Structure formats: structure tokens, C-alpha cells
Amino acid sequence: MSNKIAVITGASRGIGRAITLKYAQMGYDVAICCHHNKERLEETAKEVRSMQVRCLTYVGNIGNYNDACTFFHEIETKLGSIDILINNAGISCFGLLQDTTPEQWDAMITSNLNSVFYCSKLAIPEMLSKKSGKILSISSVWGNVGASMEVPYSTTKGAINAFTKALAKELGPSNIQVNAIACGMIDTEMNAVLSEDDITAITEEIPAGRMGTPEEVAELAFAITKKNDYLTGQIITLDGGWI
Template identity: 55%
Template sequence: MSAKTVLITGASRGIGKAIALKFAKEGYNLVITCREQETELNKTKAELESLGVNCLTYLGDMGSYEVVQELFAAARNQFGTIDVLINNAGISHIGLFTDMNFKDWNEILNTNLTSVFNCCHLAIPGMIAVQKGKIINISSVWGITGASCEVAYSATKGGINAFTKALAKELAPSNIQVNAIACGAIDTQMNQFLEKDEMDALIESIPANRLGKTAEVAELVFQLASGNDYLNGQVIPLDGAWI
């Protein structure tokens, strides 16, 4: 039986890279993307290929429909059907809402939410054709509760959560499952701006008394991608009982 193919956006580092490594260890073909970090993306590709799998890299903005069209054309040319889509690409923006300008708003909206539309819109026809597929969206607990000084980020993640629930209802008759993981504080470069006392206070506020690990996100993603087909339309918090 030929290997399945997973497409992961934002996979040069952090959560996306951890997810890619997990799927590589399970023998999947991989398509990985990032917007700008070409050197890191190529390093990740080499690491994945050292595990004996095939990997296609693509550098581009997933918020552009034309770019995503090119990505899917290249992926299908090399691997055929995309079996699993993982929408992980995302950026944060921290600051007062009143200080935010339209350019920043539009950038985070395109990167975090429009990218999910673009990738799903191009992946779904192939999944419907074979009557199976998995879509997993990487979201945030701030999409559930909202975060002060992260209004735009919270809005995009809340949009992903609602998008996930609605799309799952449309695609369930075609045996396609759509779920989201609402991550809490995960140990990635996105949190490295915090001073030590700020990080200590953050960890103290989490009942698990630590940050989450990228490998833990990857394990849950793989469970959703390979597991129970009746689990559908869910936004699953992964936050150490934080929120």
C-alpha cells in the first residue's frame, strides 16, 4: 500500500516541525511550507528525509490563494491526493487594539484565518472524490476565551474554531473529519519575548505547572489524523487545565 500524504503549513520550526517529525516517523509523505524561513525549512526537510520519507517543501504566503494553488499543484504532481491537511501557519500580534493599524490587522487575518480557507478550499475536492480525509486546524485557547492585548489574534483563532465546527457538519457525509486543537502556552519561539519573571508567572498560573511541549501537540494531531472517524467538529483544548 502506498504511503499517505500530509500537508503541513508553517512547518519550518516549532509546533509545525514537531508535527512533521511525528508523521515522518509514521511513514507519511510530507509537504511542508513556511513563508520566509527558507534555510530552516530546508533543514527540516533534511531531518525528515533522514527518516526515510519523501518531502516536498514550498516557500510562500498561505494567505495568498494563488500561492496556495501553486502549492497544491506541486503537491498533487508529486504525491497525488492529500490525505491529511494540517493548518498550522500563524503569527501573533501583542499590543493594545487602539494602537493596531489596518495593515497589521490584515496581515494577521490573512496569515491565520484566510490561509485556512485557502488550504481547505483546495484540499477538499480531492478528499470528497475519494470519500475520506482529515483536516486539523491548530488554534488557541484565546480563540475560546479571548486575550487582552491580543484582540486580533484571538479573533482569528475564534474564527478558526467556528470554521472548524461548521465545515465538519458539511463534510461529515463525505467521511471527512475536521477538528481543531486549541493550544495553551506551548514552549515555542512565540513565547521567547517574555522576561524570566513573566515566564515564571505564566507557568505558575498553569495548573500543570509547565508549558506544553511541541511533541505533545504533535501526538494529539496524529491521534486525530489516524484515529476515531466519529470524532468530528471538535475544538479540543490542550492547555494543562489552564483555561
């Protein structure tokens, strides 16, 4: 019997890498991608393959429909039918809205939102044919409440939350579950732009008293997609009680 297949976008580092390793540890074959960092993506793939599961890698901009199509064609021809899609790819941007350039806005929409649309669109037909599947997107607490100085980022994450709820209703009758994790402050390179004083000030506001880890996000992602077919259309917050 062949392994189930999980697709994880933005898997070269941070949350995406942790999720990839979790599924590999649990015996899934994985297909992973990133936009630029081929070397780090291959490092992740090397660790995955040491667990005796298959790993397909792709470097490209999945916020571009042609690149996303190429990625999913390779998955279909080299691995097989997708069971789980984890939409994790994304970028952040700090700054006042009036200082945000059109190019920065477009890049944010492309990376954070278009990638979710394209990958979900391409994964759904196979899931429909099997009448089973899980789609999970990595969102943010700023998609729930918005963040000053992060208007474009908050916008994309809020859109992902709405996308999740709507798509869950559309696919529920076909036994395909769609959920999202709204992450709080997670200890990743994306937050490396913050100073130590900024991080200290934020963690003092978090009841758990610390940042979350990528591995904790990965554990929750796996739990959400493992079994429960009645759990769908939910934005599950993982923030240590912060927001």
C-alpha cells in the same frame, strides 16, 4: 502500496516542525511550507528525508490564494492525493487594539485565517473524491475565551474554531473529519517575546506547572487524525488545565 500524504503549513519551526517529524516517523510522506525561512524549512525536510519518506517543500505566502494554489498543484503533481491537512501557519501580535495598525490586522487575518480557508478549500476536492480525509487546524485557548492585548490573534483563532465546527457539519456526510486543537502556553519561539518573569507568572497559573511542548501537540495531532472517524467538529483544548 504508497504512503499516505500529510500536508503541514508553517512547518519551519515550533509546532509545525514537530508535527511534520511525527508524521514522517509514522511513515507518511509530507508536504510542508513556510512564508520566509527557506533555510529552516530545508533543515526540517532533511530530517524528514532521513526517515526514508518523501518531503516536498514550498516557500510562499499561503494566505495568498495564488501561492496556496501553487503549493497544492505541486503536491498533486509531485506527491499525489492528500490524506491529511494540518493548518498550522500563523503569527501573533501583542498590543492594545487602538495601537494596532490596519497593516498588522490585515497580516494577521491573511496568515492565520485566510491560509486556513485557502488550504482547506484546495484540499477538499481530493478528499471528496476518495470520501475520506482529515483536516486539523491549530487554534488557541484565546480563540475560546479571548485575550487582552491579543485581540486580532484571538479573533482569528475564534474564527478558526467556528470554521472548524461549521465545516465538520458540511463534510461529515462525506466521511471527512474536521477538528482543531486549542493550544495553551506552548514552549515555542512565538512566545519568546515574553520575559522570564512573564513566563514564570503564567506557568504558576497552569495546574500542570509548566508550558506544553511542540512534541505534545504533535502527539495529539497524530492521535486525532489517525483513526477515529466519529470524532469531528471538536475544539480540543491542550493547556495543562490552564483555562
